[in-house]
Amino acid sequence: MGETANIPSWLGVAASVLLVLLALSVSVRYRLGLTRELAVAAVRAFVQLLAVGALLLIVFERGGLLAAFGWLAIMVVIGGFVAGRRAAQLPRGVHSAMAAIAIAVGVTLGVLLAFRVVAATPEVVIPVGGMVVSGAMAASALTLRRVQESARDQRERVEARLSLGLTTAEAFAPEEREAVRTALIPAIDSTKVVGLISLPGAMTGLILAGVAPLDAIRYQIVVMYMLLSAASLASFLSAKFAHRSLFADGARLVPIGASPVTMVR
Amino acid sequence: MSPLDQPQAPTELFTLVDVCVVRDGKQVLSHITDHFHEGHATALVGPSGSGKSTLLRLLNRLEKPTSGRIYFQGAPLENLDVHILRRRVGLVGQQAVMLAATVEQEVSYGSPDLSEAAVRHLLSRVKLDDLPLDQSTAALSGGERQRLALARALAVDPQVLLLDEPTSSLDTKAAEAVDQVIKDLVHEGLSVVLVSHDLDRAAAVTDDALVLDKGTLVDRGDPRSVRYLVE
Numbered sequence: 001m002g003e004t005a006n007i008p009s010w011l012g013v014a015a016s017v018l019l020v021l022l023a024l025s026v027s028v029r030y031r032l033g034l035t036r037e038l039a040v041a042a043v044r045a046f047v048q049l050l051a052v053g054a055l056l057l058i059v060f061e062r063g064g065l066l067a068a069f070g071w072l073a074i075m076v077v078i079g080g081f082v083a084g085r086r087a088a089q090l091p092r093g094v095h096s097a098m099a100a101i102a103i104a105v106g107v108t109l110g111v112l113l114a115f116r117v118v119a120a121t122p123e124v125v126i127p128v129g130g131m132v133v134s135g136a137m138a139a140s141a142l143t144l145r146r147v148q149e150s151a152r153d154q155r156e157r158v159e160a161r162l163s164l165g166l167t168t169a170e171a172f173a174p175e176e177r178e179a180v181r182t183a184l185i186p187a188i189d190s191t192k193v194v195g196l197i198s199l200p201g202a203m204t205g206l207i208l209a210g211v212a213p214l215d216a217i218r219y220q221i222v223v224m225y226m227l228l229s230a231a232s233l234a235s236f237l238s239a240k241f242a243h244r245s246l247f248a249d250g251a252r253l254v255p256i257g258a259s260p261v262t263m264v265r
Numbered sequence: 266m267s268p269l270d271q272p273q274a275p276t277e278l279f280t281l282v283d284v285c286v287v288r289d290g291k292q293v294l295s296h297i298t299d300h301f302h303e304g305h306a307t308a309l310v311g312p313s314g315s316g317k318s319t320l321l322r323l324l325n326r327l328e329k330p331t332s333g334r335i336y337f338q339g340a341p342l343e344n345l346d347v348h349i350l351r352r353r354v355g356l357v358g359q360q361a362v363m364l365a366a367t368v369e370q371e372v373s374y375g376s377p378d379l380s381e382a383a384v385r386h387l388l389s390r391v392k393l394d395d396l397p398l399d400q401s402t403a404a405l406s407g408g409e410r411q412r413l414a415l416a417r418a419l420a421v422d423p424q425v426l427l428l429d430e431p432t433s434s435l436d437t438k439a440a441e442a443v444d445q446v447i448k449d450l451v452h453e454g455l456s457v458v459l460v461s462h463d464l465d466r467a468a469a470v471t472d473d474a475l476v477l478d479k480g481t482l483v484d485r486g487d488p489r490s491v492r493y494l495v496e
Contacts, residue, residue, distance in 0.1 A: 157362045159327055160414075164375030164421055165352035250326045251347045 006208065017042075060122050068122035072109075072129040076102050079137035083238070087144035089152070089257050096241035097140045104136040104233035105129065108226050117222055128223075131202070135227040136234035139183045143238040146179035151246050152256040159253060168247040176239045183238075187231035191224050200224075276339060278303040278425060278456050279324055284333035286319055286480075293319050294480045297333070306447070306457040308467035308488055311477035317460045320477065321427050324458065325354040355418035356427040359434065361410040364417070368405075369398035371413055375421045387416040390453075391446050408439025412446055425456040432466060444470050464493045 008016070020042045027035045059067045080098025087093045109129055112118045118128055151158070154175055161171035194200055195217075199207075202223045206216035248254050277300040286294040294316040301307045309317040322328040323335060326347050335342040337350065352375075365371040372387050373379040379387075381398065388394055391412040396405075405413065411431055418426055428447065432440035447470050451457050461467040467474055468488035476484040476491050484492045 156358050156360050157364065159356075160358060160362050160364060161374075162327065163325060163351055163356035164417070165348045166375065167348065248329075250329060250343065252327060252329060 006210065056126065059126070063122060065120060065122060065125065068125040068129075071126050072105070072133070075130060075133045076105055079133045079140075083137045083141035083144060086141040087148040087242070090144055090148045090242055091245040091254060093144055093148075093242070093245075096238055096245060097137075097144060099241055100140050100234045100237035101133065101136045103237055104140075104230045105132050107233055108132050108136075108229045111229070112222070112226060128226075131223060132226055132230045135187065136230040139187060139231035139235040140238040142183035142186070143179050143235040144242055146182050147176065147239055147242045147246070148256060150175035150179060151253065155253060155256075162251060162253065168251050168253075169243070171251075172243050172246065176243055179239050180235045183235040184231055187228055191228055194220070194224055276303070277301065277336075278305075278338065279458075280336040280339075281323075282334045282336075284320075284323065284330045284335060286316070286323070286328065287331045292480050294323075294330075294477075297482050299475060299482060299485065301456070301458060302473065303338075303456055304451075304454060305473055306451045306459060306471040308464075308471040308474040309458065309460045309477060310462065310464050310467050310474050310488070310491075310493060313462055314479070315477040316480040317462075317477050318429055321356070321429055321458060321460050324425075324427055325351050325356050327356070352421045353423055354425045354427060355421065355423035357411070357414045357418050357429070357431060359430045361407070361414040361431075363402040363405075363410060363413070365402060367398065368393075368396050368400045368402060368413065371402050372416050372420055374417055379420060383420075387419055388413075390419060390450070391416045392442065406439065407435050408442055411435065411439075411443050415443075415446060415450075419450075423455075425458065426450070428457060428459045430460055430462070433462070440466070464488060464491070 020038070023038055023042075024035055026032070027038055059071060063070075077098060079101045080094055083097035083101065084090075084094030090096070109125070109132055112128070113120050113125075118124045150172075158171050158175065162168070195203075200220055200223065203216045203220035206219055207213060246254060246256075279301040281297050281299055284294060284297040285292070297320065309320055311317045319328055323330055324337075324342075326342060337345065337354070342350065363371060364374050368388070369381070369384050372384045384398060385394075388396060393409065393412050393416065396409070396413075402410070402413065415426070415431075431447070432443050435443065444466070447457060447459070451470075457471070459467060459471055464474070471488055474484075474486065474488035474491050475482060476493050
């Protein structure tokens, strides 16, 4: 495949620097004050991708499957931090996000590998796993953000339910459901319009690499379905884990956006 | 057993022994020792920030004391199952948030098995007899919401109702209607603890008042004669 694929040579890459110069000239011409930032972004993209390419080469040639799963684990940790920090006032937000993303990725990728839908090789596990992680991360971030808002803004509502003797799970269930619903809308929408508005990444990549369109879409269908699973699981689990950290002993809703009652002496 | 483990009067509704609450390094309640009588309406009055709402929320464990003990009918509060405690000690907040779409669903929110007749009886206890059961809760006035929230709290058959400024967001006429409902409930034997920043309002409903200022209990007695200074 590599031989037949229509991939730019390094000379081609050098020529594409002309396009960066074009972007820079716009900034200079209109005094946008973005010249430096544009140049830095272009250089950063080059360096980052070069580093990732080199690392991937090492993993593919020497590391094997174990290194690929190690790579995936690092992505899960980074994803957990990114999603958890979207809800910085939530107690143990990063923990909730990381655990939810890890399980969502584990289950989704596990199903794909167990049924041999995708091959268990580093060349597949890393990019496919990366897509699963980013889908799970986006859903987890949206869910936690919404849970945080509810715990802060719907406090009276939740405490009114607690005051009727409802359990914390019952008292927070409507907010939890709404958070998961909201978080899943982007994943559902992008599944609905796939192919209509944009040609998605996996399919584009395969077509660029010379794969026949009807073969490329099979991969894309699997990708869309796995993203639905990753988003649903990550959102549901994020809400569950966040719910646990929202209530203290004695079924009290902890204060959000303020530190809890401290011990005297 | 240390003296603190033994409430002075175990039959009292609530007994507080040296209760302190510290939040963000700030003393919200300091060394409160007192009790609330069964079958009475007791007011917690004081200016905003005096700690009266915090004290109320301690009584159904929406908040936890930093130190000190609280007893409900002689039993340490934390020894009771919190869900059972909250069904015995109901709470209605200032805003009377609606939890369901219709009047009937709202009343039976905490007890879904309630019969239609039971719902109607609860509505009559809060003087909302005329309200259709399928009426949307979104269309209700502030006073109607507050009384519906009372009916919702009464539906789980509590012994005590904790009321946090139940009339502060209502106009005089609606507030008087809510006050009358509260008085009738107390007359029927319900114990009430009512938070208010307005001593006159509290005096209209209760026969006993605790006055708080900056987290400290400053006076206790008949709401018409207690010392209450508003700065």
